[in-house]
Amino acid sequence: MPLVTWMKSKSKLDGSLKSKIYNFLEKLQEDDTAPGLHIEPMHKPKDPRVRTGRVDLNYRAVLYRLNPAGEPHYIYIGAWPHDQAIEIARSSVLQVNPVNGVVELIKGSEPGTGDGEPGGTTVVPPPVSPDPEPGFVNGLISAGYTPEYLVEDLGIDAEVARRAIAARSLKEFSAVVDNAPEWQGIALIDLEAGKSLADVKEELGLGKYEDDETKSDDEKIREALEHPASKIQFAFIGENPQELKNIIEFGDFEAWRTFLHPEQRQYAEKSRNGSFRLSGGAGTGKTVVALHRAKVLADAKPPVRVILTTYTTTLAESLATNMAKLDPALAMSTKLGKPGVCVAGIDSLAFQIWSAASVVERSAALNLVFGNGDQQTTKRTDKDAWDYAAGSVDHGLDPTLANSTFLEQEYLSVVLANGVTTKDEYLKVSRAGRGTALNRPKRIAVWRIIEAYRRSNRMEDKASYAEIAALAAAALNHRASVGGPRPADHVIVDEAQDFHAGHWLLLRALVVEGTNDLFIAEDSHQRLYGQKVPLSRFGIHIVGRSRRLTLNYRTTAQNLAFAVKLLSGAEFHDIEDGEEKSSDYRSARSGPEPIRQGLESLNSELDLAADHIRRWQEEGTDGASIGILVRAKHQQSQVVSSLNERGIEVRSIDAAAADGEEPVVMTMHRAKGMEFAKVILFGVSESSLPQKHAIQGLADAERDDALLRERSLLYVAATRARDELVVTWNGKPSELLGTK
Incomplete structure (x- = not known):
C-alpha cells in the first residue's frame, strides 16, 4: 500500500477541488497503479522522481515518488491546471538541504491559480519601493549577517538570503519570507527580530548535515522527512482516511493539527x-x-x-x-x-x-473555607451581593474601597487564597501583590463587610463560583x-x-x-x-x-504590529509575577495594512461596515470567515438589525455555537479563542472603550488594573483577524487606539 506525505501550502484550497483531491489521494493510497489516476513520469524533468496524476479533466497533481526499501512513498506537492502542473513538475527538484538536512522543494516557475504555492525556494519578487521605509531597520544588517554567511552556516537559499538582507521595508522583507520554504522564513523572521543564531538553530533542530553516501537519494529524503524543521512543511498521512479528509477540508485554517x-x-x-x-x-x-x-x-x-x-x-x-x-x-x-x-x-x-463530594468531605471543606461545617451551598451568589453587604454594615470606608470590584478581588486574592476564616487571620495574612494598602482599622472595616457577605450567603444557601472552586x-x-x-x-x-x-x-x-x-x-x-x-x-x-x-501564525505582520501597539505604554505581569513584554512578538505571515477610519455618525459607520462586508463577499470570502466585533451587548443587537436593513445578512452570536454561513456579530469578550479571515472592530469610540462603568469609583490600583483589562480586550479583538482588519468609530476615537 503506497505511503503519502502532504506538503503544506500557504494558500487555502479551492472549495471545488477539495473533494476531487481527497478522492485522488485516497485512491493513490489504495493502489497507485489504478488506471484512473494516470500517474505518469515527465519527459526530461530536472528531478526524475517527479510524477503527475489526474485530479480531473483540467487539474493535475504534482507528486514525487520515492522508492526506498518497502512500499512506494509519494510526496504530494499540490494540484494546478494541466499546463502549469506540467511546467512545475518539469522544473522543480525535491532535495535534502546539504547544510542542515532539511527536505526542500526547489521550484523553477511560478504557479497561477490552483490550491496554492508549492512553497519551495523560488525567485523572490523584487523590491517594490526604491526608498527605505521610515523607521524600518533591517535586523539582519544590524546583526552583521551577510548572504554568504546565511547560506553557508544556516543553509538559507542564496537568492532568499540576498533578498532578505536587501529588504528596505517590512513589506519587502515579508515578501521574501512569504516566498521562502517555511523553515527558512521562520529562521529569517527570528534572526531579523534579534534572536541569536544559536537559539534559532536549537529551536529548529538545525545542525550540520552528515551525508551518508551508502544510502540512496530516496532513502536520504525519506529519513530527512523526520527532521524537526521538515515537519513544519511536510506531514505523513497515515491510513486513517479521516486524517486526510480533515487536512483537505480545513486546509490552511487548521494546518496546526499536523504541522508543528x-x-x-x-x-x-x-x-x-x-x-x-x-x-x-x-x-x-x-x-x-x-x-x-x-x-x-x-x-x-x-x-x-x-x-x-x-x-x-x-x-x-x-x-x-x-x-x-x-x-x-x-x-x-x-x-x-x-x-x-x-x-x-x-x-x-x-x-x-x-x-x-460525600457528607464528610463537604463538612471538612466548609470548615476549611468558611469555618462553618453546616453551611449549605445550593444556589449561586447574586451579582450585587458585595454592594448589599457593604450597605448592610457601618464600615466607614472610602467609596473606592467599599465597592464591589475592590471587595471581590480582596476576597479572592487574600481571603479565599489563604483559607482565611476569622478576623484575626485576616489581620495577620500577607496582602502581597494587592495594589491598595490597608492599615489595621481599614482591614477591620473590610472584614466587617466580608462577614456580612458570608452571613448573607449562609442564610440564603448561596455561594459564588470562586467559593465553589x-x-x-x-x-x-x-x-x-x-x-x-x-x-x-x-x-x-x-x-x-x-x-x-x-x-x-x-x-x-x-x-x-x-x-x-x-x-x-x-x-x-x-x-x-x-x-x-x-x-x-x-x-x-x-x-x-x-x-x-513569540512567533504568531494567525495574524499578519501588519495586523500584529497594530495589535501590539495597543499594549504600548502599559506594564503587564505574568502569573509568576514577572514582567511580560510584547516587543519581540512577530508574525510568519504578511498582508494589507489595517484600516482605521472615523466617521461623523453612527449611520455612516454602519454604511462603511456594510461596504466592507459586501466587498469581501464579492471577492469570495465565506460569510462565516467575517467577524464584526463590538464592546457591548447593546451595540451587538444594534449592528445586527442595522446591517440587515442595509441588505447584509449577519447573525448574532452569544453563548451558542457559531455554526452558520453568514458573517457573525459578537462582543469582543465572546470572540476570545476564535479567529476570522476578515474582522471589523466596530464602534471603537471614546464612549465605549474603556467602558466608563468599569473604571469609575475605583482606587488607583484597581482603576489601573481595569484599564489594563480594557486594553487587553482590544488587543484580543484585534488579533482575531487573520488577513484583513478594519477599525471604525464615530465621533472621537478611543484613547486606547493612541495615535496612528
Whole structure:
C-alpha cells in the first residue's frame, strides 16, 4: 500500500477541488497503479522522481515518488491546471538541504491559480519601493549577517538570503519570507527580530548535515522527512482516511493539527519533572501545543486520566471539538476520574466535584473555607451581593474601597487564597501583590463587610463560583488526606491568565505534585478576568520550567504590529509575577495594512461596515470567515438589525455555537479563542472603550488594573483577524487606539 506525505501550502484550497483531491489521494493510497489516476513520469524533468496524476479533466497533481526499501512513498506537492502542473513538475527538484538536512522543494516557475504555492525556494519578487521605509531597520544588517554567511552556516537559499538582507521595508522583507520554504522564513523572521543564531538553530533542530553516501537519494529524503524543521512543511498521512479528509477540508485554517514548529513539538512532547508554564502572544500556538500535549500524555501510558480545562464553557467546547479533530480515535472521558481525556470548563469541574463530594468531605471543606461545617451551598451568589453587604454594615470606608470590584478581588486574592476564616487571620495574612494598602482599622472595616457577605450567603444557601472552586479543592484535599485518589494523572490548562485564586486551589488539588502534573498555557496580555496571584502561593512550583512562544501564525505582520501597539505604554505581569513584554512578538505571515477610519455618525459607520462586508463577499470570502466585533451587548443587537436593513445578512452570536454561513456579530469578550479571515472592530469610540462603568469609583490600583483589562480586550479583538482588519468609530476615537 503506497505511503503519502502532504506538503503544506500557504494558500487555502479551492472549495471545488477539495473533494476531487481527497478522492485522488485516497485512491493513490489504495493502489497507485489504478488506471484512473494516470500517474505518469515527465519527459526530461530536472528531478526524475517527479510524477503527475489526474485530479480531473483540467487539474493535475504534482507528486514525487520515492522508492526506498518497502512500499512506494509519494510526496504530494499540490494540484494546478494541466499546463502549469506540467511546467512545475518539469522544473522543480525535491532535495535534502546539504547544510542542515532539511527536505526542500526547489521550484523553477511560478504557479497561477490552483490550491496554492508549492512553497519551495523560488525567485523572490523584487523590491517594490526604491526608498527605505521610515523607521524600518533591517535586523539582519544590524546583526552583521551577510548572504554568504546565511547560506553557508544556516543553509538559507542564496537568492532568499540576498533578498532578505536587501529588504528596505517590512513589506519587502515579508515578501521574501512569504516566498521562502517555511523553515527558512521562520529562521529569517527570528534572526531579523534579534534572536541569536544559536537559539534559532536549537529551536529548529538545525545542525550540520552528515551525508551518508551508502544510502540512496530516496532513502536520504525519506529519513530527512523526520527532521524537526521538515515537519513544519511536510506531514505523513497515515491510513486513517479521516486524517486526510480533515487536512483537505480545513486546509490552511487548521494546518496546526499536523504541522508543528519544532519548538512547539518539543513543548508538547517532552517529559518534565513538575509543573510547566508556556506563555506567548495571541496566535502563537499555545492552545495547539496544549491539545497535542493532551494527546501525548494520553497515548504515553494508557489507561491514564488527563484533564484539559479552560476558563469558559465556550472555550471548553472549542477544545473538545479540536481534540476530536486532532485524533478522532483518542479515548475521551465524560466522567471525571475515569481514563481518557476529560475536557471541561474549570467551573464545570468544580461543580462536578462539589456535587459528588460525600457528607464528610463537604463538612471538612466548609470548615476549611468558611469555618462553618453546616453551611449549605445550593444556589449561586447574586451579582450585587458585595454592594448589599457593604450597605448592610457601618464600615466607614472610602467609596473606592467599599465597592464591589475592590471587595471581590480582596476576597479572592487574600481571603479565599489563604483559607482565611476569622478576623484575626485576616489581620495577620500577607496582602502581597494587592495594589491598595490597608492599615489595621481599614482591614477591620473590610472584614466587617466580608462577614456580612458570608452571613448573607449562609442564610440564603448561596455561594459564588470562586467559593465553589475553593470548596471543591478542599474536598479533594480532605479525600487525599485519608488515602483517597486525586481525579487526574495530568492536568492541562488553557487561557490560564483568566483564572482566579479559587481556580488555582482546585487545579493544585486535582493532581498529585510530580512528573508532568500541570501544563499551564497563558498570555497575560489577554487577561480579561483573572487576577495577578503568584502560583507559588498555591503550591504550584514552576522553578525554571517556563518557556515563551513569540512567533504568531494567525495574524499578519501588519495586523500584529497594530495589535501590539495597543499594549504600548502599559506594564503587564505574568502569573509568576514577572514582567511580560510584547516587543519581540512577530508574525510568519504578511498582508494589507489595517484600516482605521472615523466617521461623523453612527449611520455612516454602519454604511462603511456594510461596504466592507459586501466587498469581501464579492471577492469570495465565506460569510462565516467575517467577524464584526463590538464592546457591548447593546451595540451587538444594534449592528445586527442595522446591517440587515442595509441588505447584509449577519447573525448574532452569544453563548451558542457559531455554526452558520453568514458573517457573525459578537462582543469582543465572546470572540476570545476564535479567529476570522476578515474582522471589523466596530464602534471603537471614546464612549465605549474603556467602558466608563468599569473604571469609575475605583482606587488607583484597581482603576489601573481595569484599564489594563480594557486594553487587553482590544488587543484580543484585534488579533482575531487573520488577513484583513478594519477599525471604525464615530465621533472621537478611543484613547486606547493612541495615535496612528
